[in-house]
Amino acid sequence: MAVIIILAYIFTRNLKKIPEGKQNIVELIVDAVNNIVKGNIHHHWRDFAPYFGTILLFLVFANTVSLFSLLPTAHELYEITGMEFFKGLPEFAIQPPTKDYNVTLAMALMSVSLVLLSSIRYKGVKGWLKGFLRPTPAMLPFNILDYGTRTLSLSLRLFGNILAGYIILEMLYLSAPPAAKVFIPVGSFFFDIFDALLQAYIFVFLSSIYIAEALE
């Protein structure tokens, strides 16, 4: 988190009219987020873009952080180089925070609360309550259930994907025969980058769709 904030500060220190260098990257990211949100939430996108941008950035960082497992650990470095220096270093591995269900649950709860609050904020209590009866009053129980199922589906989808990728990669790291170790980067690329970014995008995309639905 601190890393993201520091990066955000560094990247936005002095914006120039003609983008160059790191400003291009920032504009690319912000523009991408704005476009995703704009595509789903048409009128009020300005109010929600920062939230989704935050979530997206957080998820991108959180999901891909396990890439660092590719680096040799202190113990392995000691075995390779034989230097005493590495033996003293503490053993630690960076694990994706989204592999913890508490984290994904918190995020899903926040998104669903945002759906609830924005629905009340933009349509009033009455409009929000009326929304339960659409498209037909028979849908009432399902509409109520939606709040629970959406929380579950959002959080479990993210959690399950990241945990599964993490477990598979850990198994590869620990138990692959030396010849098969060449496949680790392939697996790492798939789970740590492709799947991680995909899940981050899906989370943001679904959340914004829910909000767009709530605002209709």
Added chain:
Amino acid sequence: MLESLNAFKVIIVALNLIILYTVLRKLLFKRVTDFMENRTKSIRDSIDNAEKAKAEAGELKLKYENQLSTARGKGEEIIEEARAKAEKESENIIAAAKQQSESIIAKALEEIEQERLQMLKDIRSQVAGLALAAASKVIEANMDTDANRALVDRFIDEAGAA
């Protein structure tokens, strides 16, 4: 899985995210979005201005071209007029000069004729006088009488006619 659920941790993560959201909104998204929108606006404005200026310039050009062509037409008209006037004037002057010269020539001719006549008359009378004087010297007599002069005059007339 359920026993690992921890409400405290959930709240902490949520708080973390809210802090992150607050900071990022202020630092990143609002700033960059506003900045990009301002830039888009300023670019659009400058393009609009440029196009407006271009249209104005085109209008002015058209106007000036029109003015120029009318001015040119007028100038040609003026030149043509002046030329016509000058021609007419020169013709007038030439005609007047011709007339004057003709009248002068006619007058001169007339004067010459008159002078000639006068001269002839004078000569005739002198010749008559000289003849008479010569004759009277010859005949030692004064022939200068009216009868004689008339005779001599007739003689001279006959000689002149011959």
